[in-house]
Amino acid sequence: MGLKMTSGKPLTLIFKFMVPIFFGYLFQELYNMVDTVIVGRFVGPNALAAVGSTGTIVFMILGLAIGLATGFAVLTSQRFGAGDAEATRRSFANGILLSLISIGVLTAISLLLMHPILHVMSTPADIYDDAYAYIFTICAGCGTIVFYNFFAASLRAIGDSRHPLYFLVLSTILNVVLDLFFIIVLKLGTMGAALATNVSQGTSAVLCFLYIMRRVPSLRPQKGDFRLRKGYTAQQLNIGIPMALQFGITASGTMVMQAAINIYGSIAVGGFTAASKVIGLMTSAMPAFGQTMAAYVGQNYGYGDMNRVHQGTKAAMLIATIYSVAAGVLSVVLLPYVIRLFFDAGVDLTAYMPYARIYCYESVFFYIPLSMIFIYRNTMQGCGYGKTTLALGFMELGARLFAAVLSRQLHSYALAAGGDAFAWGAAGVLAFVLYLVVRKRETIRLSRKKASPV
Numbered sequence: 001m002g003l004k005m006t007s008g009k010p011l012t013l014i015f016k017f018m019v020p021i022f023f024g025y026l027f028q029e030l031y032n033m034v035d036t037v038i039v040g041r042f043v044g045p046n047a048l049a050a051v052g053s054t055g056t057i058v059f060m061i062l063g064l065a066i067g068l069a070t071g072f073a074v075l076t077s078q079r080f081g082a083g084d085a086e087a088t089r090r091s092f093a094n095g096i097l098l099s100l101i102s103i104g105v106l107t108a109i110s111l112l113l114m115h116p117i118l119h120v121m122s123t124p125a126d127i128y129d130d131a132y133a134y135i136f137t138i139c140a141g142c143g144t145i146v147f148y149n150f151f152a153a154s155l156r157a158i159g160d161s162r163h164p165l166y167f168l169v170l171s172t173i174l175n176v177v178l179d180l181f182f183i184i185v186l187k188l189g190t191m192g193a194a195l196a197t198n199v200s201q202g203t204s205a206v207l208c209f210l211y212i213m214r215r216v217p218s219l220r221p222q223k224g225d226f227r228l229r230k231g232y233t234a235q236q237l238n239i240g241i242p243m244a245l246q247f248g249i250t251a252s253g254t255m256v257m258q259a260a261i262n263i264y265g266s267i268a269v270g271g272f273t274a275a276s277k278v279i280g281l282m283t284s285a286m287p288a289f290g291q292t293m294a295a296y297v298g299q300n301y302g303y304g305d306m307n308r309v310h311q312g313t314k315a316a317m318l319i320a321t322i323y324s325v326a327a328g329v330l331s332v333v334l335l336p337y338v339i340r341l342f343f344d345a346g347v348d349l350t351a352y353m354p355y356a357r358i359y360c361y362e363s364v365f366f367y368i369p370l371s372m373i374f375i376y377r378n379t380m381q382g383c384g385y386g387k388t389t390l391a392l393g394f395m396e397l398g399a400r401l402f403a404a405v406l407s408r409q410l411h412s413y414a415l416a417a418g419g420d421a422f423a424w425g426a427a428g429v430l431a432f433v434l435y436l437v438v439r440k441r442e443t444i445r446l447s448r449k450k451a452s453p454v
Contacts, residue, residue: 003159005296006081006303011315014292018319020165021156022288027165027172029281033341035193036277038179040342043130043189048342049266050130050190052273053123056254057135061110061142063247066287068102069095069149070294071240074381075232076219077157077298085218092154092212093221094232098240099150103143110139121259124266134190141198144205151208156295158218163211167204175200235384242386246377249393250423253400257419260404264355264413271355272417274342278335278356279363279420282327283370289320290374297382306443313379313435320371328364335360359417366421369428376431380438388434395430396423 005013040048072095079087114136123131152164175196182192212219261272293316300308339356343349377389399422407415 004081005159005299006305006308010296010308010312011318014296014312014315015319017156017159017161017295018285018288018292018316020161021291022285024152024161024165024168025284025288026281027168029277029284030172032197033277033281034176034179035197036273037341038183039190039193040274042183045270045343045347046127046266047130047190048273049124049269050127051134051193052276053121053127053131053258053262053269054118054135054138055273055276056121056251056258057114057117058138059254060248060251061106061139062145063251064106064244065142065145066149066153067244067247068240069099069146069153070291070378071243071381071386072098072150072236073153073157074239074294074298074384074386075235076154077295077382078302078384080158080218081299081302088158088218089221090225090229091232091236092219093225093227094229095150095154095236096221097226097228098233098236099146103146106142106146107139110142111136114139117255121255122262124262124269127266127269130190134194137191137194138197141194141202144198144202148201148205148208151205151212153291153294154219155208155212155216156291157298158216159295159299160216161292161295164204164208167207167211170207171200171204174203239381239384239386242390243381246389246393249390250396253393253397253419253423256397256404257400257416260407260416260419261413263408264416267351268355268413270342271339271352272359274339274352275335275356275359277342278331278338279360282331283367285320285323285327286367286371286374289316289371290378292316293375293378294382297379301383301442304446304449306439306446309379309383309442310439313375316375317372320375321368324367324371328367331360331364355413355417358414359420362414362418362421363424366424366428370424372428373424373431376435379435383438383442385438388438389431391434392427392431395427399423399426 003017005017036048036051039051072091076088076091076095079091114132118128118132118135152168155161155164178196178199179193182188182196186192188195262269293312296312297309300306300312335356336353339353340349343352373392377392380388400419403415403419403422407413
């Protein structure tokens with residue numbers, strides 16, 4: 001039940017394949033927003049700031065999970081594109097075993113380091129306990145994040161972008177119900193919001209796995225497939241680890257940025273948090289472009305058609321540019337209305353709005369470079385260049401670090417909030433340059449391969 005993307009018009013294929021992924025990310029952002037709205041309205045503005053202050057840590061955990069999962073699935077996409085049924089199944093089974101190992105490592109490290117990280121990030125004292133309760137619970141359930149993203153990436157690797165969306169929609173609805181139950185009925189506060197996320201994410205992971213085992217023979221492992229194979233493990237780790245590290249490096253930069261914002265107090269953190277949820281919602285299409293290109297490029301690269309890979313990147317950038325302009329306008333227009341959802345009627349929004357506006361206005365001008373990062377990075381990863389994209393992570397880290405240091409020197413919230421804009425602009429340009437190098441190298445290599453006698 002897969003889709004071969006080695007033939008047909010790239011623009012049409014990419015758009016149709018991307019739409020379900022986009023709605024998946026949109027729903028993911030929506031249920032993250034629901035967490036924040038319910039916490040802000042039913043626990044209080046300090047709890048809202050607490051959840052927001054850990055947003056960069058959640059981003060790091062999510063990024064590591066997505067990086068590993070997508071990296072493990074790239075080999076599956078390449079083998080599926082090459083028409084190797086046995087290698088496709090074994091790649092999937094090997095990825096499950098590597099995911100189990102990754103979960104143990106991620107969970108242990110994140111739980112051990114959480115207190116030091118919160119202190120280093122200058123988390124305000126009045127929100128520290130709520131922040132720790134939230135992030136500790138998220139870290140304890142990071143296995144659900146890894147497995148959902150791995151199963152979803154594996155389905156997308158063989159051309160199925162619809163079923164991960166269906167399962168995510170169901171988990172979004174469940175998340176809302178559990179949020180209300182844990183926070184309003186059981187009075188679990190920020191820990192309840194995190195618990196609802198873990199349970200709902202775990203549900204979508206289980207549904208994905210059951211669907212694969214019952215309905216997707218191209219992925220369903222056979223007897224003897226469930227063992228770590230040296231060749232598969234080396235290839236999957238060679239792509240997955242650099243991708244995870246790239247996300248980790250990027251997340252380190254956002255943590256530096258959050259630490260710079262935290263020094264301006266809980267009101268600044270609250271305003272920034274509300275605006276970041278709006279920005280996250282409006283940029284949901286960007287990671288969707290990346291996931292689409294990972295599957296599209298993986299299949300076409302495995303098939304040996306680099307020209308078709310380039311056609312795909314041009315089509316994706318056309319769609320992304322149009323979307324970025326529209327999303328930027330909507331972000332500015334909707335901000336004052338959406339931000340009201342996060343606070344109850346008794347909260348003075350005039351204190352929070354200036355901080356929210358600054359971050360929003362600075363970010364919208366760099367939506368196009370942000371889309372370039374996802375499109376070109378995942379294109380290179382689909383070609384097996386996982387390590388090359390580490391440079392993008394370091395570029396983002398450097399840009400955010402520069403903005404954070406300068407903001408502390410000048411005591412400027414605008415510079416602290418501009419960390420994302422700096423990072424997206426710098427890394428977007430670098431991603432394009434690196435893609436041109438990879439494209440030239442692989443075009444020459446594939447041409448020589450075809451020209452050589454068999």
